[in-house]
Amino acid sequence: MPSLYLIRHGIAEERGNYEDDTQRPLNDEGRKKTKQVAKRLYDLGLRFDLLQTSPLVRAQQTSDIFADVFGDCPVQRSPELAPEGNFETWLNGITEWVSQQPAKASLGIIGHEPNLTAWAEMLIWGESKGVLVLKKAGIIGISLPETQPWTGNGVLFLSIPPKLLI
């Protein structure tokens, strides 16, 4: 079964200091903790066949850290992972990608709240009720079924706050 890992970007600079929110970078704590989390996930055996990231700076910087720790994992920007992204459009894209991969394909996506937990809930229960928590630099893991539809048929096997990975 394909595995999907939803990763929230690390702790970023304060919103008020940046006119353009898309340019807001990780702060020192965010860089440090994100690197610790990525290293720990790598040591625990997690691997990604592809890392998709939101194009916003704080997400891209998070994906840079993950790409650095995870070696030659390909990284792809996905506009759908930005805060205004569309679940169905993103889902169509990864469905296409997974169909070209081995059965156990592993996809990591780096993005923002509330989208990530809303999308996780869509995949698990077919609707979003706000019952999952995803802290900055935290991770949620979902097994997707071999066949379509994915929506409402995912299985949650992992949810770890960063403090348990540092």
Next chain:
Amino acid sequence: MPSLYLIRHGIAEERGNYEDDTQRPLNDEGRKKTKQVAKRLYDLGLRFDLLQTSPLVRAQQTSDIFADVFGDCPVQRSPELAPEGNFETWLNGITEWVSQQPAKASLGIIGHEPNLTAWAEMLIWGESKGVLVLKKAGIIGISLPETQPWTGNGVLFLSIPPKLLI
């Protein structure tokens, strides 16, 4: 908010070797891994104000290991945590207990599948669809609301397979 941690008993001896399934003990691997998991959870800062356990031998042995690692944490047998236990009866019992505790009470329960994930799903979504995974010696964490009803109002903040804790 009160926290509920659902912990599945460790790996036990094969079913065929025991006429009475309630007497089936942990095997060597189960004892070793359960101890590693308990120590790691302790090191990560988890604490329990009460540990409830199924009366079956493999669950009690798991609770013995947790009680040993977590020091003076009180342990209570609950017949409702046995495989034939009743969700509503158990829920009434812990509702009563939590009402007598500080706001951040932390309760650990040690039991069996499929009950633990079914009960977790009841608390989170108000129904059980089999969309959570809980491996032996794995843990799921749920925040419960300050007010009733708890069913359908829990928030899942943690789900860790034992291999990520060893």
